[in-house]
Structures are given as structure tokens and as C-alpha cells.
Amino acid sequence: MSAPERLTKRNAIRRENERVILAAAEKVFAEAGFGGATMQLIADMAGLPKANLHYYFATKEELYRKVVQQIFEIWLHAADVFDNAPGPVEGIGAYIDAKMEISRRHPFGSKVWASEVMHGAPVIQDYLETTLRDWTEGRARVIQRWVDEGKMAPVDPRHLLYMLWATTQHYADFGHQIETLNGGKPLSDRQWKAAKDSVKTIILRGIAAVPS
Amino acid sequence: MSAPERLTKRNAIRRENERVILAAAEKVFAEAGFGGATMQLIADMAGLPKANLHYYFATKEELYRKVVQQIFEIWLHAADVFDNAPGPVEGIGAYIDAKMEISRRHPFGSKVWASEVMHGAPVIQDYLETTLRDWTEGRARVIQRWVDEGKMAPVDPRHLLYMLWATTQHYADFGHQIETLNGGKPLSDRQWKAAKDSVKTIILRGIAAVPS
DNA sequence: TCGTTTTCTGACCGTATGGTCAGGGTCGAG
DNA sequence: CTCGACCCTGACCATACGGTCAGAAAACGA
Numbered sequence: 001m002s003a004p005e006r007l008t009k010r011n012a013i014r015r016e017n018e019r020v021i022l023a024a025a026e027k028v029f030a031e032a033g034f035g036g037a038t039m040q041l042i043a044d045m046a047g048l049p050k051a052n053l054h055y056y057f058a059t060k061e062e063l064y065r066k067v068v069q070q071i072f073e074i075w076l077h078a079a080d081v082f083d084n085a086p087g088p089v090e091g092i093g094a095y096i097d098a099k100m101e102i103s104r105r106h107p108f109g110s111k112v113w114a115s116e117v118m119h120g121a122p123v124i125q126d127y128l129e130t131t132l133r134d135w136t137e138g139r140a141r142v143i144q145r146w147v148d149e150g151k152m153a154p155v156d157p158r159h160l161l162y163m164l165w166a167t168t169q170h171y172a173d174f175g176h177q178i179e180t181l182n183g184g185k186p187l188s189d190r191q192w193k194a195a196k197d198s199v200k201t202i203i204l205r206g207i208a209a210v211p212s
Numbered sequence: 213m214s215a216p217e218r219l220t221k222r223n224a225i226r227r228e229n230e231r232v233i234l235a236a237a238e239k240v241f242a243e244a245g246f247g248g249a250t251m252q253l254i255a256d257m258a259g260l261p262k263a264n265l266h267y268y269f270a271t272k273e274e275l276y277r278k279v280v281q282q283i284f285e286i287w288l289h290a291a292d293v294f295d296n297a298p299g300p301v302e303g304i305g306a307y308i309d310a311k312m313e314i315s316r317r318h319p320f321g322s323k324v325w326a327s328e329v330m331h332g333a334p335v336i337q338d339y340l341e342t343t344l345r346d347w348t349e350g351r352a353r354v355i356q357r358w359v360d361e362g363k364m365a366p367v368d369p370r371h372l373l374y375m376l377w378a379t380t381q382h383y384a385d386f387g388h389q390i391e392t393l394n395g396g397k398p399l400s401d402r403q404w405k406a407a408k409d410s411v412k413t414i415i416l417r418g419i420a421a422v423p424s
Numbered sequence: 425t426c427g428t429t430t431t432c433t434g435a436c437c438g439t440a441t442g443g444t445c446a447g448g449g450t451c452g453a454g
Numbered sequence: 455c456t457c458g459a460c461c462c463t464g465a466c467c468a469t470a471c472g473g474t475c476a477g478a479a480a481a482c483g484a
Contacts, residue, residue, distance in 0.1 A: 010430065010481060017431095031331055036247025039472065051433050054473065111330045117389045118323045119243055128392040136393055153417070159410035162390065166382035167375050177329045178374065180340045181348055198371035205365070206418030222451065222460065229461095251442065263463050266443065431480070440471080450461070 018056055020046045026067045030108035033115055034064055065123050068116050071109030072127060078102055082139055087212035088152045091142070093200055096168060100196045103172035110172035136161060153208035160207065167199050230268055232258045238279045242320035245327055246276055277335050280328050283321030284339060290314055294351055299363045299424035303354070304376070305412055311380035312408045315387075322384035348373060365420035372419065379411050 024046035028037045039060055043050040057063040078098040085091030103110055121128055136158070143157035171178065171187075179186055187195065236258035240249045251272055255262040269275040290310040297303030315322055333340055348370070355369035383390065383399075391398055399407065 008482075013431075013481090033245035033247050033327065033331060035245045035249070036331075038470085040470090049433050050472090051435095051474085052431085055430095055432070058473090060472065114330060114385065115245065115327065117386055118326065119245060119248075120388050121392070125392070128389060132389075133393060155414060156406060156410050158393070159407055160414070162382055162386075162407075163379050163411065163414060166378040166386070170374055170378035173326065174329055174374075174377070176332050177340060177344075180333070180337070181345060181370070194368060195371055195374075198368050199375065202367060202372070202375060202415065202418035204418075205420065206414035206416075208417065220452070225451095225461075250440080252440090261463050262442090263444085263465095264461085267462070270443090272442065426484090427482105429480105429482075432478080433475105434477105435475090437474080438472100441469085442467105443469105444467075445463105445465090447464100448462085451459085453458095454456095
């Protein structure tokens with residue numbers, strides 16, 4: 001049991017500084033990678049002296065780990081829509097919407113996660129083997145049930161999940177490439193909607209999802 | 213005009229060393245990122261003294277640039293199948309096959325490319341704005357033609373291309389995650405085939421491609 | 425107000441990194 | 455055989471990095 005946090009000025013300062021540091025770290029890790037990021041750069045972006053970072057986060061690894069955990073939590077919650085859906089059109093449709101929205105709102109976190117996994121998940125391997133594995137098996141069962149109930153074509157649930165992750169996260173991880181191919185401009189509201197619709201249309205038709 | 217390369221022992225040595233160095237660099241850059249990779253690590257993996265690397269490649273950036281160019285070339289050639297195809301079933305089907313095969317054979321290169329783009333393409337931005345942009349517009353026109361000819365559903369060619377890139381490269385870039393979810397074992401021949409088939413089936417049905 | 429705890433930071437340190445270079449070895453053309 | 459061009463490498467250097475620490479400043483509880 002942790003003691004209930006009182007609303008003192010000290011607690012406010014601590015919370016605010018941790019927030020600022022984590023936001024700066026997320027951006028710097030995303031743009032430079034773990035190895036390329038420096039505590040000095042993060043400190044400058046957070047507007048704090050470097051030594052102050054080490055007061056809140058003992059090491060670079062600890063700070064990095066917190067950043068990775070954040071995006072992972074966000075993704076896990078995004079899948080709540082999956083559970084109580086009557087069928088694939090609602091469930092997978094809403095999941096695509098949610099993940100596309102996250103790609104738009106949290107592109108840095110997505111990149112940090114991608115980088116971490118690409119490098120062999122040196123700091124969050126345990127998450128992959130426990131939380132993520134359980135999560136994946138659970139959703140795979142839901143999809144398999146939909147298949148068995150004739151609500152969609154018989155596809156391998158695993159590969160469908162990979163496809164959902166890949167297509168949605170691509171808009172965050174490869175956002176720079178997409179922006180360049182879009183004439184150097186970020187996608188507009190309209191274009192984001194078109195992206196969402198394209199992904200949903202192709203995938204839902206691809207799995208022959210029938211409305212409930 | 214470059215002089216025709218004679219088959220002397222010197223040329224053989226140079227070519228072999230450059231090959232070994234590039235292979236080692238590709239792996240190290242993929243596993244550690246540009247910032248995390250060290251010339252010493254690459255040298256060790258190549259079995260050469262560090263100073264020797266600097267004899268063939270003046271700087272770390274130059275070596276890195278060559279690695280990125282390599283995978284880019286491979287991907288460009290993979291799209292040849294696209295051009296003379298009579299319709300989307302053959303063209304896109306073959307393109308998926310080719311890119312999945314590359315993800316399997318060149319996972320390191322794919323990761324290096326992904327990392328480079330994620331970090332804002334600091335060294336290959338010019339490629340994105342010239343070669344890749346032209347390439348993309350060309351294939352988008354081909355897809356649009358297929359749509360106009362009624363050979364597939366009216367989808368946005370750009371977003372379809374992004375989906376093809378995302379799904380195929382995911383098997384290389386997130387290979388570690390997939391492997392972990394596969395019980396810690398790399399995908400078998402059979403599983404790779406299932407992956408290919410899943411991707412092809414869902415996407416081709418998703419765009420309502422009609423056989424020519 | 426006073427003593428204690430927490431927050432803050434400039435200055436510092438050991439190490440690792442990218443890159444250099446002088447000098448020795450090897451190869452090939454004539 | 456000879457000489458010039460190319461190949462190789464141990465030792466070295468300047469710099470930048472993650473992390474430490476002593477002590478000042480601020481906040482807090484009583």
C-alpha cells in the first residue's frame with residue numbers, strides 16, 4: 001500500500017517535472033533512438049538542468065523504460081473496444097479507429113516502441129512474454145469465435161492482428177515518409193479520415209466481415 | 213565513365229572487404245541503431261581492425277548511407293513485377309510475395325531503413341523526394357488504371373501502397389515480437405507461407421480484385 | 425520561528441567513441 | 455628486379471557522454 005498523496009506544492013512540482021521530462025524524453029528518444037539520445041538534449045528540451053533529470057530518474061535506461069511503458073499502456077486500453085463487440089465489423093472497426101487515433105496523437109511513443117522492438121526488446125522483453133502474449137491469445141480467441149460463428153471468413157487470427165498493428169502503426173512510425181510523399185505537408189483532417197476509411201474498408205472486406 | 217575493373221587480387225580483396233564490412237554494418241546498425249552502433253562493434257563483427265574500416269569508409273555516416281542505399285535498391289527491383297502485370301491479382305499478388313521474401317531474407321536492411329525513416333530520414337531525405345516519390349506516383353497510376361478498368365474496387369492507391377509496405381515490412385521490422393509471440397521460435401517455412409497467404413488473401417479480397 | 429526533508433544545480437570525473445596518422449607490408453606494371 | 459600505388463594497423467587524440475556529488479535553496483511540519 002502506498003500512502004495517499006497529499007496535495008502539497010512539493011507533490012505538484014514533482015508531478016509536473018516528471019511529466020515534462022517524460023514528454024521531452026519521448027520526443028528525443030523517438031527522433032534520435034536510445035543510443036542517439038543524450039540526457040543533455042532531453043534536459044534542454046524539458047528546460048531543466050541535466051542534473052535535475054538524474055534526480056527524478058536515476059539512469060537513462062530507467063527514463064527510457066518509463067517512456068516505453070506509457071505507450072504500451074495506451075495501446076492496451078485501446079483494445080477495450082474489442083471485447084464487448086457483437087462482431088468483427090464493430091470490434092475490429094472500432095479497434096482500427098482507436099489505433100489510428102493513437103498513431104495521430106502519440107506518434108513519438110509509437111516510434112519509441114517500434115525502435116525498442118526492432119532492437120530486440122532489450123528492456124521490455126518481459127512485457128512481450130507476459131502481458132502482450134496473454135493479450136494476443138485472448139483477442140485471437142475472440143476472432144476465432146467470430147470465424148466459428150460465421151461472422152467472417154476463416155483467417156488466421158494471429159496474422160490478422162499483425163496486419164492491424166502494422167497498418168495502423170505505419171501512419172505513426174513512417175509518418176515522415178508519408179508526409180514527404182504528401183508534398184511535405186502533414187496529413188490534413190480530411191486525409192486522416194481517408195486513411196482510416198481506406199484501412200477499415202479494405203480490411204473489413206478482406207475478412208468478409210458480416211454486419212451483426 | 214568508370215574504368216573497367218580488372219580481375220586482380222587487389223580488386224578481389226577490396227570487393228570482399230567492402231562486402232564483409234557492409235554485411236557487418238547492416239547487422240549492427242539494425243540491432244543497435246545508428247547512435248548505438250559503434251565502429252569497434254562493426255569491426256569486430258567483420259573480423260577487421262577498426263582503422264581498416266576507416267580506410268574503406270571514411271566516416272560512420274558514409275558507411276551507414278551505403279547500407280541504407282542497398283536495401284532501397286533491393287526494394288525498387290522488387291517492384292518490377294508490378295509493371296507488366298495484366299491486373300491486380302497478378303501484380304499486387306506478386307509484389308506481396310516479393311516483399312515478404314525480402315522481409316525474410318533481408319530483415320536487417322529493412323530495420324535500418326525503418327529506423328532511418330522513423331528518425332526523419334536525416335541521410336536519405338533526397339531519395340524520398342526524388343526516386344521514391346516518382347516510383348510511388350508511377351505505381352499509383354497503375355493501380356488507378358486497374359480501378360478505372362473495373363479490375364478492382366475503387367480504393368485510394370496511396371493508402372493501398374502504404375498498407376502493402378506496412379504489412380510486408382512488419383514481418384521484418386517486428387520480427388522479434390512475432391517470434392516471441394510464436395513461443396520464442398522463428399517462423400518455420402510453413403508459417404512463412406501461411407503469413408504470405410494470409411496477407412495476400414485478405415488484401416486481394418479487400419480490394420475486390422477480379423482475376424484477369 | 426526552527427529544524428528537517430526535499431528539491432535543485434554547477435562543477436566535476438572516468439570512460440568510450442569517432443576519427444587520425446605514421447609507418448610497415450603487399451601487390452602489380454614495366 | 456624495381457618502384458610506385460595500394461593495403462593494413464597499433465597507437466594516439468580530442469571530444470562528448472552518462473553519471474556523481476557537495477552544498478545551496480525552497481518547502482514543509484510543528
